[in-house]
Amino acid sequence: MSRSLNLWDKAKREGKRLSFITAYDYPFAKLADAAGIDGILIGDSLGMMVAGDPHTLFVSLEQMEYHTRIVARGAANALIMADLPFGSFEESPAQAFAAAARLVKAGAQIVKLEGGAPMLETVAFLSSRGIPVCAHIGLTPQHVHQFGGFRRQGKTQEAAAKLFDDAIALADAGARMVLMEAIPASLAGEITRRLSVPTIGIGAGPETDAQVLVLHDVLGLNPDRAPDFAKAYINGAALLGQALAQYASEVREGGFPGAP
Numbered sequence: 001m002s003r004s005l006n007l008w009d010k011a012k013r014e015g016k017r018l019s020f021i022t023a024y025d026y027p028f029a030k031l032a033d034a035a036g037i038d039g040i041l042i043g044d045s046l047g048m049m050v051a052g053d054p055h056t057l058f059v060s061l062e063q064m065e066y067h068t069r070i071v072a073r074g075a076a077n078a079l080i081m082a083d084l085p086f087g088s089f090e091e092s093p094a095q096a097f098a099a100a101a102r103l104v105k106a107g108a109q110i111v112k113l114e115g116g117a118p119m120l121e122t123v124a125f126l127s128s129r130g131i132p133v134c135a136h137i138g139l140t141p142q143h144v145h146q147f148g149g150f151r152r153q154g155k156t157q158e159a160a161a162k163l164f165d166d167a168i169a170l171a172d173a174g175a176r177m178v179l180m181e182a183i184p185a186s187l188a189g190e191i192t193r194r195l196s197v198p199t200i201g202i203g204a205g206p207e208t209d210a211q212v213l214v215l216h217d218v219l220g221l222n223p224d225r226a227p228d229f230a231k232a233y234i235n236g237a238a239l240l241g242q243a244l245a246q247y248a249s250e251v252r253e254g255g256f257p258g259a260p
């Protein structure tokens with residue numbers, strides 16, 4: 001898939017399903033790109049996956065900039081999306097523009113920000129100034145304290161209607177994509193059919209235009225904290241642990257290095 005957002009719109013019109021994955025560094029960006037993944041998200045989940053934080057709130061703009069740069073270096077074809085981290089965009093559209101511009105200069109083609117209606121002005125501001133935006137609604141992890149944990153959203157009729165309205169308003173304000181996390185599949189399907197821009201789902205059922213998962217969940221490297229909707233395609237923790245144990249054992253027992 002090309003980096004052109006117009007081709008993502010075309011893929012939506014043609015009903016083609018697209019894949020996104022998070023990546024935080026050069027080697028995994030290269031692997032994801034070579035595997036034919038359509039989009040790479042430098043998610044602020046890096047706080048949890050790379051830094052071992054309990055949530056995403058400690059991630060700084062400087063961290064996001066650094067990881068965006070090294071991911072962008074590794075991907076030749078995939079669309080590069082980067083998260084605006086907590087505290088870098090909420091105060092005003094101008095604050096958001098300054099932060100987003102730094103991510104674009106680091107290699108992002110589109111920035112993602114969390115929040116519904118309160119972010120409409122910011123989405124319009126960035127979009128009209130040349131920065132494509134993906135709006136993230138539903139379970140927005142930066143609101144973990146307000147939600148009282150990582151909880152599914154849109155469960156009542158009222159909450160679902162609010163998410164539906166927010167999605168439409170965000171797209172009308174200029175969002176080029178809408179990402180929906182941990183909401184009912186039927187609601188995600190309704191929103192996807194209603195919007196002309198591509199939707200991305202995570203824990204939101206099979207009817208969104210694209211799916212995204214966290215790299216460490218897909219590779220089985222996050223077995224203790226993986227959400228129930230994630231799928232591990234290999235048991236990476238076991239495989240890598242085995243390789244490391246073998247190396248340690250060979251060094252201890254003199255099997256490595258071999259004779260020159």
Ligand code: KIV
Pocket residue numbers: 022041042043044045046083179181202212214
């Ligand atoms: O930061 C992240 O990885 C994300 C995904 C969970 C969508 O926002």
